Amino acid sequence: MNAHMNSRVNTRTTADLQAADSAHFLHPFTDFAGLARKGSRIIARADNIYLWDSEGHKILDAMSGLWCVNVGYGQQALVDAAAKQMKQLPFYNAFFQTATVPAIELAELLAEVTPPQFKHVFFSGSGSEGNDTVVRMVRRYWDVLGQPERQVIISRNNAYHGSTMAGASLGGMSGMHAQGGLPIPGITHIEQPYWWAHGRHQGLTREAFGLQAAHWLEDRILAIGAHKVAAFIGEPIQGAGGVIIPPATYWPEVQRICDRHGVLLVSDEVITGFGRTGNWFGCETMGFKPDLMTFAKGVTSGYVPLGGVMVGDRVARVLIDKGGEFNHGYTYSGHPVSCAVALANIGLIRELKLVEHVRDDVGPYLAKAFASLGEHPLVGDAETCGLMGALLLVKDKTTGAAFADDVEIGMVCRGHCFGNGLIMRAVGDRMIIAPPLVITRAQIDEMVALIRRCLDLTLADAQRSGWLK
Ligand code: PXG
Numbered sequence: 001m002n003a004h005m006n007s008r009v010n011t012r013t014t015a016d017l018q019a020a021d022s023a024h025f026l027h028p029f030t031d032f033a034g035l036a037r038k039g040s041r042i043i044a045r046a047d048n049i050y051l052w053d054s055e056g057h058k059i060l061d062a063m064s065g066l067w068c069v070n071v072g073y074g075q076q077a078l079v080d081a082a083a084k085q086m087k088q089l090p091f092y093n094a095f096f097q098t099a100t101v102p103a104i105e106l107a108e109l110l111a112e113v114t115p116p117q118f119k120h121v122f123f124s125g126s127g128s129e130g131n132d133t134v135v136r137m138v139r140r141y142w143d144v145l146g147q148p149e150r151q152v153i154i155s156r157n158n159a160y161h162g163s164t165m166a167g168a169s170l171g172g173m174s175g176m177h178a179q180g181g182l183p184i185p186g187i188t189h190i191e192q193p194y195w196w197a198h199g200r201h202q203g204l205t206r207e208a209f210g211l212q213a214a215h216w217l218e219d220r221i222l223a224i225g226a227h228k229v230a231a232f233i234g235e236p237i238q239g240a241g242g243v244i245i246p247p248a249t250y251w252p253e254v255q256r257i258c259d260r261h262g263v264l265l266v267s268d269e270v271i272t273g274f275g276r277t278g279n280w281f282g283c284e285t286m287g288f289k290p291d292l293m294t295f296a297k298g299v300t301s302g303y304v305p306l307g308g309v310m311v312g313d314r315v316a317r318v319l320i321d322k323g324g325e326f327n328h329g330y331t332y333s334g335h336p337v338s339c340a341v342a343l344a345n346i347g348l349i350r351e352l353k354l355v356e357h358v359r360d361d362v363g364p365y366l367a368k369a370f371a372s373l374g375e376h377p378l379v380g381d382a383e384t385c386g387l388m389g390a391l392l393l394v395k396d397k398t399t400g401a402a403f404a405d406d407v408e409i410g411m412v413c414r415g416h417c418f419g420n421g422l423i424m425r426a427v428g429d430r431m432i433i434a435p436p437l438v439i440t441r442a443q444i445d446e447m448v449a450l451i452r453r454c455l456d457l458t459l460a461d462a463q464r465s466g467w468l469k
Contacts, residue, residue, distance in 0.1 A: 014054045017042050028163070041418075046073035049436045049443060051423070061423045062433040062447055067239055067271045068302030071348050072438040078303045081344035085337045094123075094334040103334030106342050110310065113280050113346060117289060117312040120320075123339075125332040127270035127296035128162025130307040131233075134292055135166045136328050138231040138264050141315050144323045150230045151186045154220055154263075158192045160240035161233065161268055161294075170233055172241075188224070190216045192238065193246035196381055196392060200400070210247030218257045231264035231292075236282030239271035239434070242427035243390035245383050251286040264315065266292045270307070274298030275349055275437050277386035278359035285385065291315055301345045306338035354437040358386045365441050369448045376455050378409075378462070387439070391431045391451075393458070395468055402429060407467045409458065416454040424451065 018039035026032060027040070042054040049072055051059045064070065071078070085102060092100050103123065111119045122137070124130045135153060142150035153170065155161065161170035168176045169183030172192070177183055191198060191213065199209030221229050236251065238244040258265040267290035272282025276298060279285045283293065291314050296307030311319070319326060332338070349355065363386045370389050374382030380394030393410060395403045403409045410426030417424045425432045435447065462468050 014042060015039075017054065048072045048074060049439055057421060059421050059423055060443075060447055060450060062435045062451075063423050063425055064434050064436045065302050066297070067276075067434050068297035068300075070274050070276065070298040070437045071301045071345055071352070071354065072436040075301070075303075075345075075348060077344045077348055078301065078341050081340045082304060082337055085340035089336050092336060093331065095329060100334065100336040100339070102336045102339035102343060106334075106339040109343060109346055110308075114293065114310050115281065115284065115289065117291075117314070118293065118310040119313065120311040120316040121308050122311060123306070123308040123332075123334040124296075124330055125305050125335070125338075126162070126307045127268075127294060128164040128167035128307075129330060130270070130294040130296055130309050131161045131170055131268065132164050132166040133309045133328065134231075134233065134266055134294055135170070137292065137309065137311070137315065137319070137326075138266070140323065140326060140328075141264070141318055142230050144318050147227070149228055152224055152229050153187050154217060154224075154229060154232045155187060155189050156192045156234055156238075157189050158194070158241040158244070159189075159233075159235060159238060159268075161235075162270075188220065190220050192241065192244060193250045194238075194244045195247060196400075206247040207249045210249030211253050213246070214250050214253035214257060217254055218261075221257070221261050221263060226261040226263065229261065229263050231266050232258055233266040233268060235268045235270075236272045236286045236288075237277065237385055237388060239388070240427070242430035243383070243388050243432040243434075245385050245388075245390075246286070248287070251283070251288040255288040264291045266290055266294070268294045270294055270296045271298075271388075271434070274301075274346070275355040275358055275386075276388060276434065278355065278363045279386075280355055299345065300338060300341045303345070304335075304338045304341045305332075306335065306342055349437075352438065358437050362437075362439055362441060362444060363387060366444055369444055373448065373451060373455070376452065376459075378455050378459050387437055388434045389432065391455075393429045393431065395462075403462075403467055407462075407465075409462070409467070412461055413454055413458040416457040417450075420450055420454055420457075422447070422450040422454065424454070 021040050022036035043051050044054045045052050049061055051061050107121045110121050122133055124133055155170045155172055157172040159172040161167045165184055169187045172189045193213035195206045195209045267283045269281050273295045277285040283290050291312040293310040300306045367384045370382045370384045373379055377397055378393050379391050380400045381392040383390050395401050410429050413431055414426040
């Protein structure tokens with residue numbers, strides 16, 4: 001039997017799989033040679049909030065896969081929905097004046113669970129493609145309105161909006177811009193609303209800093225000329241950037257500024273959507289009313305790929321009533337299997353009352369647990385919103401001083417997480433989590449005990465290595 005026919009994890013050794021992996025599989029955001037030296041950890045199966053690797057180790061997945069498995073692993077309703085749809089109609093497109101039942105019904109359901117300005121959706125296969133759609137759609141909107149000079153989209157440093165040409169350009173990751181000549185023209189970035197990095201040293205309260213950060217947007221709009229600015233895009237809470245929760249004053253002020261200058265407001269809800277922050281969408285938690293909303297990940301809990309853009313009435317009416325043909329779309333726009341799984345997933349979020357569970361029960365419970373982790377000697381700041389959380393690791397708790405540049409404290413801590421059956425991400429010195437929404441209070445206790453153990457081990461390393469001096 002050749003390797004392809006015998007490719008199930010349980011019939012091949014981990015070493016054999018790792019060799020095949022490094023021989024053939026180029027992983028995303030990975031130093032290929034570095035990984036080949038080390039070998040991948042191979043995840044073999046999962047249930048609820050736990051994973052098992054190919055060596056049988058159990059791991060608590062505090063990152064929901066990659067911020068997506070909102071309903072947790074092993075939900076039979078999603079499996080059944082996929083199998084049923086695959087049997088009945090595995091694929092048909094939505095291009096040539098055709099549609100499929102799951103795509104229609106999902107569009108209808110999304111209009112119901114999203115804020116009231118949204119009655120229309122454009123489907124994509126991922127969040128990146130959703131944001132490519134945003135770029136083309138906002139520019140098309142201003143063209144149709146006879147203002148083609150409104151081209152510029154303003155985004156923020158340390159934003160993440162995906163990895164396609166447009167997604168990476170909208171994102172504010174300097175490492176991504178440095179490869180491949182990005183950003184594409186007509187995209188500009190302002191500073192992020194990160195109080196610890198940009199507000200604390202000025203002695204500003206979080207609230208005052210939130211207003212200042214919002215006014216960076218107005219300054220940029222005025223510098224460019226409002227007649228040239230198409231849209232502003234932001235994640236309600238930056239995810240990949242390190243779970244940066246903006247002050248409560250930020251988004252309402254951003255909204256007022258966009259309204260004042262007629263600029264479209266786009267909320268990238270790829271991470272914050274479908275219950276993550278204790279409301280269906282992050283814009284509801286943060287108190288603003290976007291014109292467009294990108295989604296992906298939690299719409300199917302990651303069981304199959306799906307993304308898209310919710311299109312608010314302001315934009316939809318122009319494109320529908322005056323736009324003619326919009327020359328844009330993907331083979332998998334409205335994929336019937338993805339849409340069937342999304343219908344089952346949203347049904348389950350409702351049935352299990354997961355949004356309420358996050359808002360009223362496990363969200364506040366996690367906030368308390370993180371406040372107590374905030375007392376750990378390594379932690380300078382601890383914050384949560386719903387089921388997203390971050391711990392900032394600092395050298396000196398009283399002054400908040402950071403570790404020396406050559407000390408990768410986050411990676412040290414992440415190493416201990418790996419070794420102790422916990423998946424937690426490190427973004428610079430920020431340790432971040434976003435567990436499945438089905439997590440219970442007892443499981444939060446278990447997760448927090450693991451985090452505390454990893455912090456203690458990291459502190460011991462820091463003491464031993466003289467990094468605290
Ligand atoms: N917008 C946001 C806000 C995201 O978080 C995307 C768009 C792109 O989605 P796709 O489906 O094209 O990947 C994302 C994706 C990380 C990490 O390191 C985060 C994402 C993807 C990969 C890694 O935290 N978010």
